[in-house]
Amino acid sequence: MSEVINIFENVKKSGRKALLEHEAKEILKKLGLVLPPSCFVKSEEESVKAFHDFEGNVAMKLMSPHVLHKTEEGAVVIGIDTEEEVRGAYRDYMQRFANKEIEGVLVEKMVKKGIELIIGSQIDATFGPVILIGPGGVFVEVLRDVVFRMCPCTKEQALSAIEEIKTQNLLNGFRGMVKVDREKLAEQMVILSKLAWEYRDYIAEMDINPLIANDQDIFTVDARIILK
Amino acid sequence: MKNMSNKLKNFFDATSFCVIGASTNPLKPGGVVAENFAKKFPGKLYLVNPRGGEHELAGKKYPLYKSILDIEDTIDVAIIIVPAKYAPKALEECGKKSITKVIITTGGFSEIGVEGQKIQEEMLEIMNKYRINVIGPNCLGLYAPKLGYDTMFLPESKLKRPKSGKISIFTQSGAFGAAFIDQLYRLGSGNWVSKFISYGNASDINEAHCIDYLGSDEETKVILVYLEDFKNGRKFIEKTREISLKKPIMGIKANRTETGAKAGASHTAALSSNNAVVDDLLAEAGFIRVTTWGDLEDCVLAFGTQPLPAGDRVAIVTDGGGAGVMASDMVSDCNLKLAKLSEETQKKLDESFPVFYSTENPIDITGSATAEDYRIALEAVYNDPSVDSVVNLCLPCIPNLNIEEYIQITKEISKRKEKPFLTALVGGNEAIWGTEKLLEEDVPCFDSPGRAVRAVGLLTQYAKFLERHNANESPLNQQ
Structure with a gap:
């Protein structure tokens, strides 16, 4: 997996600790996680083309090493349905973030609504790399309902972690919500735990949040990898 | 960590034992341990006291050697019960005498601050030089009633000894260990303890060695633990996961206050308080975590006397x-x-x-x-x-x-x-x-x-x- 190391080394060389979302997603895609179709663009025309290629309904996210909390800083626009909105969002980014370094814009097909989850890893002072799983999105801080495992974890350990999540209703198709595919979720947790373990000399923290489980699959919608 | 279980096994398997700092005062730690071994240990016993002379214990006269180097026989295990400042010299002499298993019960090392830390580091150098395995310092050492092995330096008039049974215990805190041992003596028949290990500052032997050894010890059917922190957390979890399928492991991991969660760049870091991580990892490994002193007694009674249920x-x-x-x-x-x-x-x-x-x-x-x-x-x-x-x-x-x-x-x-x-x-x-x-x-x-x-x-x-x-x-x- 020297490709992964190459990405890490390049990020480090440019003096950064945090991977940009499209860099993190490139790694996760290589490892077999499921990502919505996306296109990293560097011009307005390219973003319009991507919008049409995806047949509309996209999100546009600004990729800048200076904008890490994208939602809070207004660097994410979701549910874009028209070419005008694409152009508008692109121009708005270029104008508002003119004084910041801009790598480009990630145009991404919107993922259908579903259950939002988090899988994350960090280096514990006692146990080394550990991984957590639980309800994600806005629920992360409201519920703080997460379960930890030591990295790397087996599928059985991942499945038992999913079982230990307290808000089981959320996973079981409560009130017509989607029923989360536990096998698939466990497999994704195993992949991430291996990533955190194998690259423990590089990765300090990782958040896949949200991970959206809908009636099609379990999608990595946002990803953050922070290096040591 | 190769062959790590043998480290402790060799301590318990000793056929010759030396008390360095053997006191003629039966109430002093060095006097208590000398008497424990004279009364109960089936192997050979040697006493070291710089004043020299002779000391009678359990109807037998023992020469007091001025230095361990004066003893001609080989010695399997030594215990050092001298003030911290004399401990490095005693340990060095153990090394010269080719003793690779040493218990140091004395306190006054890393637990008291910078001065003690310096002495402990000096000891570490000697340990590495002679490849000595150490239990302690700042601990009670070992107790195994069936083997007549008892380095607990508190006199029997104060600290009663439970008799042989199927539960083995290891503890980071010596004071906890002493009180719990005393309590087990008065609990029921008092027939509870197979091996007791108090490892103190864990300068060498730590919780991972203890769990590994007790996991492989056939006389141990139940393992009871008191921990405050981990020296080798990963190994401990891996070993616990393995051993808990063969025998129940339970106990207290104290220090539960929510420390360790740091304001990191990720949600994950913010959610990762030390106790939350410890709790989940212990549970996953099959460690039955309890929280109160009373719980431990309940564990002894339940796991020490009952079969497991077929269901709930x-x-x-x-x-x-x-x-x-x-x-x-x-x-x-x-x-x-x-x-x-x-x-x-x-x-x-x-x-x-x-x-x-x-x-x-x-x-x-x-x-x-x-x-x-x-x-x-x-x-x-x-x-x-x-x-x-x-x-x-x-x-x-x-x-x-x-x-x-x-x-x-x-x-x-x-x-x-x-x-x-x-x-x-x-x-x-x-x-x-x-x-x-x-x-x-x-x-x-x-x-x-x-x-x-x-x-x-x-x-x-x-x-x-x-x-x-x-x-x-x-x-x-x-x-």
């Missing part, structure tokens, strides 16, 4: 409605279920008892109960295959109950050991008297309904863990 269905027999209700609440708190009695059992109870007895589980044989009523109810539920554990509650203050007869019935059923059978006697002097009578024969008896049910909860938690991992042969039932 509990039957409760009581003579008091309130006790039954409280016990039933605890049943659900402990993720247990109230058993649905078989038709046969239900019929038997209905035919045997007056209509005002409540014959559905929890079975309330009321304040009119006699000892014979208890026998009928307890045997009926104990024989019922749809009952996995039985909780026997008694408030002995009721008028028609012959307490001696009730105790006898309880003992008889308890001896069958086909399923967990836990008793609580609640009340005043009669309850205390009855509890003592039962505990004399290691029949577990508690002072409240909740404690008895919680003991069932702990056993069931472990049984479920084994089932989840397809470890069907219950290690406790094999004994």
Whole structure:
């Protein structure tokens, strides 16, 4: 997996600790996680083309090493349905973030609504790399309902972690919500735990949040990898 | 960490033992340990005291060597009980004498600050130079009654020694260890302890070595732990995961305050308090984590005397409605279920008892109960295959109950050991008297309904863990 190391080394060389979302997603895609179709663009025309290629309904996210909390800083626009909105969002980014370094814009097909989850890893002072799983999105801080495992974890350990999540209703198709595919979720947790373990000399923290489980699959919608 | 279990095994396997700092004062630590070994250790014993001369212990005269280097024989294990400042020299001499197993009980090292830390570092250099394995410093060392091995430096007049049994204990805190050992002496028959390891500052031997050794020690059937932090957390978890499939591991990991969560760049870092991580990793590895001192005694009684249940269905027999209700609440708190009695059992109870007895589980044989009523109810539920554990509650203050007869019935059923059978006697002097009578024969008896049910909860938690991992042969039932 020297490709992964190459990405890490390049990020480090440019003096950064945090991977940009499209860099993190490139790694996760290589490892077999499921990502919505996306296109990293560097011009307005390219973003319009991507919008049409995806047949509309996209999100546009600004990729800048200076904008890490994208939602809070207004660097994410979701549910874009028209070419005008694409152009508008692109121009708005270029104008508002003119004084910041801009790598480009990630145009991404919107993922259908579903259950939002988090899988994350960090280096514990006692146990080394550990991984957590639980309800994600806005629920992360409201519920703080997460379960930890030591990295790397087996599928059985991942499945038992999913079982230990307290808000089981959320996973079981409560009130017509989607029923989360536990096998698939466990497999994704195993992949991430291996990533955190194998690259423990590089990765300090990782958040896949949200991970959206809908009636099609379990999608990595946002990803953050922070290096040591 | 290769062959790490042998490190401790070689300590316990010693056939010759030397006390460095052997005092002629029987109350001083060096005097106590010398006497312990003189009285109980079957191997050879050597005493070192710079004043020289002779010392008589247990009817035998021992020369006091001025230095360990003056002893001609080889020595397997030495204990250093001298003030911290003299410890490096003593350790260096052990190294020169080719002793690779040393216990250092003295305090005054890293636990007291910079000065002590310096001495401990000096010791580490000597340990590395001579490849010495050290238990301690700042600990009680080892106790194994069957092997006559006892480095606990507190005199027997103060600290009583439990006799040989199937539970092994290791503890980071020596003070905890001493008090708990003392407590086990007075608990029931006092036949509880296989190996006791107090490893103190863990300059070498740590919690991972302890769990590994006890996991492979055949005489150890149950492992009880007191920890405050980890020296080798990963290894400990990996070993616990392996060993918990063979024997139950339980105990306290103290220091539960929510420290360690840091304001990181990710949600993950913000959610990762040390205790949250520890709690999940221990549970996943099959470690039964309890929190109070009382819980530990309950663990000893439950795992030290009972078989594992086949499932989570509990039957409760009581003579008091309130006790039954409280016990039933605890049943659900402990993720247990109230058993649905078989038709046969239900019929038997209905035919045997007056209509005002409540014959559905929890079975309330009321304040009119006699000892014979208890026998009928307890045997009926104990024989019922749809009952996995039985909780026997008694408030002995009721008028028609012959307490001696009730105790006898309880003992008889308890001896069958086909399923967990836990008793609580609640009340005043009669309850205390009855509890003592039962505990004399290691029949577990508690002072409240909740404690008895919680003991069932702990056993069931472990049984479920084994089932989840397809470890069907219950290690406790094999004994």
